[in-house]
Amino acid sequence: DWIPEPLPERTGSVGVPAGTATADPADRVTLDESAGMAFPGALESMTPAQRGALILHDVFHYSFTEIAEITERTPPACRQPASSARRRVRALRTLEVPAAQQADPVRNFRRAWEAQDIATLIGLLGPDATLTADGGGLAKAALHPVEGGVRIAHHLAALSGRTPADLVILERTVKGRPGLMARWEGATVAVYAFDVVDDRIKSIWAVRNPEKLRPWTGIGGEGAGAG
Structure with missing residues (x-):
């Protein structure tokens, strides 16, 4: 089985230099939610649309307008799978001990x-x-x-x-x-x-x-x- 690299420390947030603010933190996967070893497994369980929207928007910070142009879909059609994907990731943390x-x-x-x-x-x-x-x-x-x-x-x-x-x-x-x-x-x-x-x-x-x-x-x- 493939496992991501077990990094010994964390720096910054995913795809964003330390100290960089996002427009709405609720619309992005946070560092604690995405840095864990379970995150790649969650990605694999998603549909291609969910995975693509999550990575392009939350990690690489493309706007939904830009993602719509890349995928030839409408912005709302890109926003919905990103939201669904985000819920999947956050579900990993629901029962986890801090x-x-x-x-x-x-x-x-x-x-x-x-x-x-x-x-x-x-x-x-x-x-x-x-x-x-x-x-x-x-x-x-x-x-x-x-x-x-x-x-x-x-x-x-x-x-x-x-x-x-x-x-x-x-x-x-x-x-x-x-x-x-x-x-x-x-x-x-x-x-x-x-x-x-x-x-x-x-x-x-x-x-x-x-x-x-x-x-x-x-x-x-x-x-x-x-x-």
């Missing part, structure tokens, strides 16, 4: 994973949780999403049994939300991003593709470790 409150579930997940405590992992994961990995053909990763909290817990426990003893798991901010970074022999070998809903982990994105981990080069290994 970023500041996601730290404890992610921290507890790290500790349970390191201890191979399957029962605690199952309790932290939602029953319909999904783990999606991306090795990009350059690193070992699950070929298909692992679905269900129980299956994910057992999958992670099995991974722990095959990882080097000196692998270190660190807590880091991933795309503005609490996440994890795995380091081995001074290099970042994996980054994990999370979606937390109702205090339980709903989605995990495991990026192992070294090309997507380049932004993490040089990020220090100090801090919360493998304990």
Whole structure:
């Protein structure tokens, strides 16, 4: 599966330099709504008209008059799919725990994973949780999403049994939300991003593709470790 790059920090708003004001913030996807790892998945679920209108207007800041000229439609016909697409994106955030409150579930997940405590992992994961990995053909990763909290817990426990003893798991901010970074022999070998809903982990994105981990080069290994 393809996963977007797990950037270690955020700057500005989507498509807009920091400090730039928009005419009506309610008519644009905000940074918090679009910076998360779930945003590309939401785009894929949209119709071409919704996706095109959202990207052209909210990200690249074309007016609906300009979009109408590009797509040979009327401005109202472009405005409606953009509005529908925006609702889809914002629905992703409706039940999600605020970023500041996601730290404890992610921290507890790290500790349970390191201890191979399957029962605690199952309790932290939602029953319909999904783990999606991306090795990009350059690193070992699950070929298909692992679905269900129980299956994910057992999958992670099995991974722990095959990882080097000196692998270190660190807590880091991933795309503005609490996440994890795995380091081995001074290099970042994996980054994990999370979606937390109702205090339980709903989605995990495991990026192992070294090309997507380049932004993490040089990020220090100090801090919360493998304990």
